[in-house]
Amino acid sequence: MSAPATWDGSGTQEDLMYRDECIIVDDKDNIIGHDSKYAAHRFIPEQPGGMLHRAFSVFLFDDRNKLLLQQRASSKITFPSLWTNTCCSHPLYGQTPSEVDVPEDVASGAVPGAKRAAVRKLLHELGIPPEQVPLQKFKYLTRLHYKAADAFAENQSMTGGPWGEHEMDYILFIKPDAPVTIEPNPDEIDDVKWVNREELREMMGPSSGLRWSPWFRIICERFLDAWWSDLERTIESDAHEDFETIHEVM
Template sequence: MRAATNRSATPGRDIIVVNGADEEVGQDFKAAVHQGDGILHRAFSVYLFDQQSRLLLQQRSELKPLWPGYWSNSCCSHPRPGETTREAAARRLQEELGLVRIQSLSFLFKFQYHARYGESAAEHEVCSVFAAIADQPQRIDRREVAQTRYVTASLLDRQLRDRPQRYTPWLQMAWKQIRADHWPVINRMVGEAA
C-alpha cells in the first residue's frame, strides 16, 4: 500500500488518511486513496429514516467512479481536514439531497472495511455511521444521486439477501450491524419524531 503524503503544500489533498484507530496520519487526493488496494481514510455514512421507519436509499449516479448505478444508504462521503465528521455529514446532506433540517443526527458506530471495485480501485475506509429522521429530499444533486426511494427494513433485508449485487458493499456491512445492534435506537428516534 502506498503511503499518503501531507497536505501542507498541495491544495486538493482533502481526504483524511488515517490509521486503524482513526487517527489522522496525513491527507491525500480523492482519486489517490481509491486507486489499487486503496489507502485507509476517514468516511461517513448516513441512514435517514422517515416517520414510518422507512430508510431512504439513493441510487448512485452513473457519473460516480466507484459503484455507479448501485443502490446505497442515504448519503456517504468524507470529512474535510478541519471538519468534524458530524459537520461533514450535515454538509453533504444539504449538498446531495437539499436537506437543511435534520432531526437528531445520531452517531451509531464506526467500522473499518475494504472492498475492491474491479481490477484497479477500492474503498478502504474507517466509516462513522449516523442515523437521523428527515423529510423528503428537497433537491437532488444529479452528479451524485440518480434517484432516491424509501424502503421498509424488512424489504431491504430481503433485497440484500436475494440481490446483493445491486447494493454497495458498505451498505450491506453497516445494515447488518444496524439491524443486529442498533434497531432499538432507530425505533426510539422514530418514536420521538412522531
C-alpha cells in the same frame, strides 16, 4: 492542496477527486495526514489497498421509520449504479468549520466534524437544506473499518484506476423533526427510495437483481436490523452506542 473553505460541491467528478482532501488515518483511527480523494482511492500495485481514510455513512429515517436509500449515479467514478444508504462520503481536510474530529470528539461521541460533513453532503447529493438536518439531531453510533475493491466501475478513464474504498466509516443515524425536502443531484444519484425493513430485505434478495455497496451490506449484516427495530432507543438513548470499538471487516 487543501479543500477550499467555501467548497460548495461545484466542479466535475474528476475535479473533486483531485481537489477534495481526505483525512488519512492508521488502523487505530489516529490521524497521520491528508491526501486527495484520487490518491486515497487508487488500488494499484504500489498501494493495493488504497489509503485508509475517514468516511461517514448517514441513515436518514422519516416519521414512519422508513429509511431513505439512494442509487449512486451510473456516471460515478467509484461504485457506480450501486444502491446504498442515504448518503456516504468523507469528512474533508481544510474545511471551515473544521471536519476533522480530534480524539476527544470521538471518545465523547460528539464527532462534530463528521456531522458537518454529513450536512454538507446531504445538501450536495440530495438537496436537503442544512436547517432540516441540524447537527444536534445526528446520532453517532460506532466506527467500521473495511476495505473493498470496486468490481463494478466501468469508467477507468482517469489515469490511476482501478479504484476501491479503504475506510474508517463513522455511522450516523438521523430522524428529522419534519419531512425533508429532496432534490437529488443527477451527477451523484440516479434514484432514491424510502423503505421499511421488509421492503429492504426484498430489495436485497438475490432475485431483485440489484447491486449494493459493500459498506452498506456490511452494516446491514452486522448492525442495521437491531438498530432499526429499536429505532427510538437507538436515536434517543445510549443503548446502541459504542464509541470505543473499531469494528474490523477486512
